[in-house]
Amino acid sequence: MTDKQHITIKGVKEGLVFLFDDKCEFSALLDELQFKLEKSHQQLLTGPLVHVHVKLGTRQASDDEKESIKATIRQRGNLLVQSIESDALEEPEGENPHNLKVHTGIIRSGQTLEHNGNLLLMGDLNPGGTLLCTGDIYVLGALRGLAHAGSQGREESIIAASLMRPTQLRIGEVISRPPDEWMSGDAAMEFAYLNEGVMKIDKMSHLHRLRIQPVVFKA
Numbered sequence: 001m002t003d004k005q006h007i008t009i010k011g012v013k014e015g016l017v018f019l020f021d022d023k024c025e026f027s028a029l030l031d032e033l034q035f036k037l038e039k040s041h042q043q044l045l046t047g048p049l050v051h052v053h054v055k056l057g058t059r060q061a062s063d064d065e066k067e068s069i070k071a072t073i074r075q076r077g078n079l080l081v082q083s084i085e086s087d088a089l090e091e092p093e094g095e096n097p098h099n100l101k102v103h104t105g106i107i108r109s110g111q112t113l114e115h116n117g118n119l120l121l122m123g124d125l126n127p128g129g130t131l132l133c134t135g136d137i138y139v140l141g142a143l144r145g146l147a148h149a150g151s152q153g154r155e156e157s158i159i160a161a162s163l164m165r166p167t168q169l170r171i172g173e174v175i176s177r178p179p180d181e182w183m184s185g186d187a188a189m190e191f192a193y194l195n196e197g198v199m200k201i202d203k204m205s206h207l208h209r210l211r212i213q214p215v216v217f218k219a
Contacts, residue, residue, distance in 0.1 A: 005021075006021035007029065007032050016079075019057075020055060020059065022056060030072060033069065037073065049080055051082045052073055054069060055085055056085065057086070058087050059086055066084050069084060070084070099115075100118045100119075101133075103122070107125045107145065109128025110128055112129070112131075114133065119131060119133040121139045121140065122140045125143045129145035130145060130147075131145070131149075132151055134154060136157050137157075138161075143159070143162075143165065144165045144167065147159045147161075147168075147170070155171060155194050157172070158191045158192060159193075160204055160207075161189065161191075162189050171194050188204065188205070191204050191207060193210055
């Protein structure tokens with residue numbers, strides 16, 4: 001083990017916090033984690049059940065990497081991983097407006113989900129919640145909050161939802177009409193788009209009239 005320390009273990013009221021260096025290689029991080037659990041901090045890692053919270057800093061860890069962290073920590077029978085958290089909001093990306101981000105869950109009041117590219121939310125956007133992206137927005141659920149597509153001026157962007165009940169829609173610099181004007185009463189998936197600078201709504205099955213080329217997601 002080198003002198004460079006990539007992991008700091010702190011005792012807190014709730015248990016232990018593992019602070020991970022967000023710059024080093026993941027393999028080096030995992031090696032040090034294994035070493036410290038086997039050789040170091042024995043006074044903290046013995047005894048009754050201890051809850052562990054892992055802080056990744058700005059590191060973006062994949063699901064497989066998170067599972068590797070959990071598996072390594074679980075080797076100590078008294079350690080229970082409660083959370084693995086990252087401060088990073090988005091993965092590093094280029095300027096490709098078609099880059100797809102898929103998010104599963106509910107965006108609640110006060111929460112904002114941002115992305116550089118197309119955004120697919122598999123869940124609901126609640127009132128007070130916000131979706132913001134440079135490309136299209138697709139919501140497989142109820143859209144009841146604020147959605148802003150084409151945030152960097154891309155006026156050909158669209159906003160689609162299974163249930164369109166927004167507090168506000170924005171495409172580029174254009175802001176939607178009052179919310180009560182969006183109550184179409186149609187259960188079909190709908191999308192909002194700009195036509196000569198005016199926001200309009202239509203059934204998703206009519207999207208081909210607006211876009212000759214098919215919608216292609218590139219993850």
